[in-house]
Amino acid sequence: EAQVTQNPRYLITVTGKKLTVTCSQNMNHEYMSWYRQDPGLGLRQIYYSMNVEVTDKGDVPEGYKVSRKEKRNFPLILESPSPNQTSLYFCASRTPGLNTEAFFGQGTRLTVV
Amino acid sequence: AQSVAQPEDQVNVAEGNPLTVKCTYSVSGNPYLFWYVQYPNRGLQFLLKYITGDNLVKGSYGFEAEFNKSQTSFHLKKPSALVSDSALYFCAVRDINYGQNFVFGPGTRLSVLP
Numbered sequence A: 001e002a003q004v005t006q007n008p009r010y011l012i013t014v015t016g017k018k019l020t021v022t023c024s025q026n027m028n029h030e031y032m033s034w035y036r037q038d039p040g041l042g043l044r045q046i047y048y049s050m051n052v053e054v055t056d057k058g059d060v061p062e063g064y065k066v067s068r069k070e071k072r073n074f075p076l077i078l079e080s081p082s083p084n085q086t087s088l089y090f091c092a093s094r095t096p097g098l099n100t101e102a103f104f105g106q107g108t109r110l111t112v113v
Numbered sequence B: 001a002q003s004v005a006q007p008e009d010q011v012n013v014a015e016g017n018p019l020t021v022k023c024t025y026s027v028s029g030n031p032y033l034f035w036y037v038q039y040p041n042r043g044l045q046f047l048l049k050y051i052t053g054d055n056l057v058k059g060s061y062g063f064e065a066e067f068n069k070s071q072t073s074f075h076l077k078k079p080s081a082l083v084s085d086s087a088l089y090f091c092a093v094r095d096i097n098y099g100q101n102f103v104f105g106p107g108t109r110l111s112v113l114p
Helices: none
Strands: A002-006 A008-014 A019-025 A030-040 A042-049 A053-056 A074-077 A087-094 A108-112 B003-005 B009-012 B019-021 B025-028 B033-037 B046-049 B055-056 B064-068 B073-078 B087-094 B108-113
Touching: A002 A087, A008 A019, A008 B064, A019 A087, A019 A108, A042 B087, A108 B064, B003 B087, B009 B019, B025 B064, B033 B064, B033 B073, B046 B055, B046 B064, B046 B073, B073 B087
Parallel strands: A008 A108, B009 B108
Antiparallel strands: A002 A019, A019 A074, A030 A042, A030 A087, A042 A053, A087 A108, B003 B025, B019 B073, B033 B046, B033 B087, B055 B064, B064 B073, B087 B108
16 A cells, blocks of 8 residues: 555654654655644645755754655654644655645654653 | 635535635746645545646545636535535645745635534
8 A cells, every 4th residue: 555654643752852753655756755734834844855865945944854865764853852843743755746746644743842 | 935825714514515615826837736635633635636727626535626827716615515524624836936845725624514
């Protein structure tokens, strides 16, 4: 089954404790991205990757890091989480092109206390 | 700058009645428009898209959307709502001047009442 898998689904952590949210896709998609969803703001892109070893900032990259060492994986790293990073996070993948739809993971609900 | 507006935070409709979820957009080039749905505790699922051609686009679960270039709108519609359509709906746009990236609207929560 074609899917994007994120882990963990839920995470509560403390300020400053480094964490990683994993994302894996099995569709051989070149393009992957991370979004955060906040009420009334929709989805905002954090980082994206157009292929292995090619990453770039989205609209809200501050406080986040990513890497793309393999085509299928695109982890999101919070080196020193802060309470304003409490949010719902989504990973997505798709093939290149303006007309292609994205496939989304189930989401990771992160709470930073 | 690209932007998407969904003017209604919440839409309530009775089961069996037609529903409309509104979306307007602003882009500098030709728009590529998408609708996604998010059910509780789930990721976003693709419903339909407008790329070019026919202004009326049909998608999954009986949904359709009408592209109106003069009004810069892409409203989502369904002739007869189901309780199971209750969810959060997002409109999104891409255009060549903004690279490969989506711009999402803030979302509209649809409640279909039995």
